Amino acid sequence: MVLNMKEEKKEAKKTARESEKNDSVETNDSETVEIKKAELMELQQKIAELAQLEDRFLRSAADFENAKKRLGREREEFVKFALEDLIYNLLPVLDNFNFALSHIVGDDEKTRSMREGFLLIQKQLLQVLSERGLKPIETLTGKHFNPHIHEAVSSVFDPEQPEGTILEEVQAGYELNGKLLRPAKVKISTRSKNSEEKTEELT
Numbered sequence: 001m002v003l004n005m006k007e008e009k010k011e012a013k014k015t016a017r018e019s020e021k022n023d024s025v026e027t028n029d030s031e032t033v034e035i036k037k038a039e040l041m042e043l044q045q046k047i048a049e050l051a052q053l054e055d056r057f058l059r060s061a062a063d064f065e066n067a068k069k070r071l072g073r074e075r076e077e078f079v080k081f082a083l084e085d086l087i088y089n090l091l092p093v094l095d096n097f098n099f100a101l102s103h104i105v106g107d108d109e110k111t112r113s114m115r116e117g118f119l120l121i122q123k124q125l126l127q128v129l130s131e132r133g134l135k136p137i138e139t140l141t142g143k144h145f146n147p148h149i150h151e152a153v154s155s156v157f158d159p160e161q162p163e164g165t166i167l168e169e170v171q172a173g174y175e176l177n178g179k180l181l182r183p184a185k186v187k188i189s190t191r192s193k194n195s196e197e198k199t200e201e202l203t
Contacts, residue, residue: 097122133177154187161189
């Protein structure tokens with residue numbers, strides 16, 4: 001009888017241990033997890049740091065994209081105006097072509113051949129320069145003087161024309177890719193009888 005009681009006690013203890021083990025397993029499988037306050041604060045701090053890092057990354061990515069676009073625009077501007085000095089120095093050559101063509105007169109075969117040769121060379125030169133953005137400024141007789149693209153080198157009394165009307169183009173003006181390279185030099189009208197014609201010497 002005593003032996004049976006001892007065995008029953010052992011069995012009861014064993015059953016109790018298994019029950020505690022099962023309870024422990026159920027607790028581990030539960031969705032609720034208890035952590036210490038210090039660990040919670042540390043976790044919240046890491047979440048805040050992660051949010052700051054994400055914000056810094058997004059800002060850096062935006063700055064990089066803006067810098068990339070800015071460099072692209074600067075590269076385009078450089079390509080557009082890299083030849084500005086060279087083209088500006090070629091403008092007197094175009095002027096000399098216009099001057100030469102205006103002085104080639106005559107209807108004989110030699111004169112016509114010379115004029116056609118000058119026109120061909122001038123056309124080729126203008127085509128090369130226009131492909132790089134050079135464009136002549138339109139200066140039409142009878143139009144009003146525009147100080148942004150014209151330069152008045154002479155004023156002529158003309159009571160029949162409104163003040164500041166373009167009477168004649170003295171020297172052609174040009175733009176390079178939308179930028180004024182050289183203003184067109186023109187003669188304009190004036191209604192003041194006291195004004196004397198003053199012509200700037202062109203170089």
